[in-house]
Amino acid sequence: GAVVSQxxxxxxxxxxxxxxxECRSLDFQATTMFWYRQxxxxxxxxMATSNEGSKATYExxxxxxxxxxxxxxxxxxxLTVTSAHPEDSSFYICSAPDRSxxxxxxxxxxxxxx
Amino acid sequence: GIQVEQSPPDLILQEGANSTLRCxxxxxxxxLQWFHQNPWGQLINLFYIPSGTKQNGRLSATTxxxxxxxxxxxxxxxxTDSGVYFCAVDPPNxxxxxxxxxxxxxxxxx
Numbered sequence: 001g002a003v004v005s006q007x008x009x010x011x012x013x014x015x016x017x018x019x020x021x022e023c024r025s026l027d028f029q030a031t032t033m034f035w036y037r038q039x040x041x042x043x044x045x046x047m048a049t050s051n052e053g054s055k056a057t058y059e060x061x062x063x064x065x066x067x068x069x070x071x072x073x074x075x076x077x078x079l080t081v082t083s084a085h086p087e088d089s090s091f092y093i094c095s096a097p098d099r100s101x102x103x104x105x106x107x108x109x110x111x112x113x114x
Numbered sequence: 115g116i117q118v119e120q121s122p123p124d125l126i127l128q129e130g131a132n133s134t135l136r137c138x139x140x141x142x143x144x145x146l147q148w149f150h151q152n153p154w155g156q157l158i159n160l161f162y163i164p165s166g167t168k169q170n171g172r173l174s175a176t177t178x179x180x181x182x183x184x185x186x187x188x189x190x191x192x193x194t195d196s197g198v199y200f201c202a203v204d205p206p207n208x209x210x211x212x213x214x215x216x217x218x219x220x221x222x223x224x
Contacts, residue, residue, distance in 0.1 A: 034211050038155075043200065044214045091155050097210045102147050102162035103202070108155045 002028050002098040006106025013084055013113055021079045021109045023094035030096035033077035034103075035069060038091040047092075050077045084113040116141045116205040120215035127191050127222050135186040135218045137201030145204040146177050147212065148186050152197050160186070160199075191222045 003026040013019050023033060031052045036044040048064075050056040050071035058064045066088075068080040081088055093108040117140040127133055137146070148160040161168050161175040163184065168175055172191075177184040188195055198219050202212040 032210060043216045044202075046211050046213075049211060093155075093157065095212065102145060102159065103204075103210075103212055104159065105149075105157040108157070110155065 002096070002104040004030070004094060004096050004104050004106040006094055006109060008109055009107060010110040011112070013111070015085055015113055016083055018080055018082045019084055019111060021081075021092055021094075021111075023077050023079075023096075023106045025075045025096050025104075028096075028098055029074040030077070031074060032097060033071055034095045034097075035067075035077075035079050036093050036095065038093065038108075044093065048079075081111065084111070086113045089113045116143070116203060116213050118201060118203055118213050118215035120199075120201050120218050122218060123216065124219045125221070127220065129191060129193060129222055129224055131191050131222075132187070132189045133191060133220070135188070135199055135201075135220075137184040137186070137215055139182050139184075139201075139203050141182070141205060142179070143203040143205050144210075146179075146184050147202050147204075148175055148184070149200045149202065150195075150197050151200060151217070157200070188220075191220075193222045193224060196220055196222050 005024045033050045035047045038044045047062045048056045048058045050069045052071045056069035071077040094106040119138045145164045150158045163177045165179045172189045174187045198217040200217045201215045
């Protein structure tokens with residue numbers, strides 16, 4: 001089946017620094033990648049949609065200058081949390097649609113900003 | 115936007131018991147998926163089921179698209195079934211983004 005590899009699995013960073021999260025589609029081409037955020041004991045909320053070769057589309061209330069998304073190739077999309085603050089601590093997870101298997105999710109990245 | 119409601123929000127079962135989880139959605143959808151989120155946060159795709167019935171071992175799912183609901187059946191539950199079960203739908207014209215319900219938190223006790 002379709003596989004999306006997400007790295008890192010967890011990261012702890014100091015307030016004010018930036019963190020990059022990568023998602024790679026391993027056995028299919030992902031022209032679209034969705035980025036979700038999940039706070040403890042809550043559901044997944046869509047943050048943004050990235051499309052290969054074009055600018056990402058952000059959901060209402062998501063700061064595009066804080067959450068930089070790049071989708072430079074058909075197999076790689078990245079989310080960079082810039083100038084991270086403790087309130088950015090969350091679980092971030094990417095997803096790509098596949099016609100055969102529905103939506104495949106990465107394993108998620110647990111970000112802790114201290 | 116489309117509303118996705120899951121019930122019950124919490125469920126405690128004794129090992130070996132059966133259960134049914136429900137997902138109601140407010141509008142027509144292109145697709146529907148059931149996921150299990152394990153304690154480490156990983157989302158496991160259980161079923162890709164826009165309509166009809168599917169079975170995979172002790173789990174089965176039924177979606178009645180015309181009545182806008184889906185059911186997930188867990189039989190002979192095991193402690194490893196514990197976690198959160200999410201229903202997610204892909205509404206028309208959404209750009210394929212999934213909308214998630216709030217989930218059902220399941221705890222299976224020995």
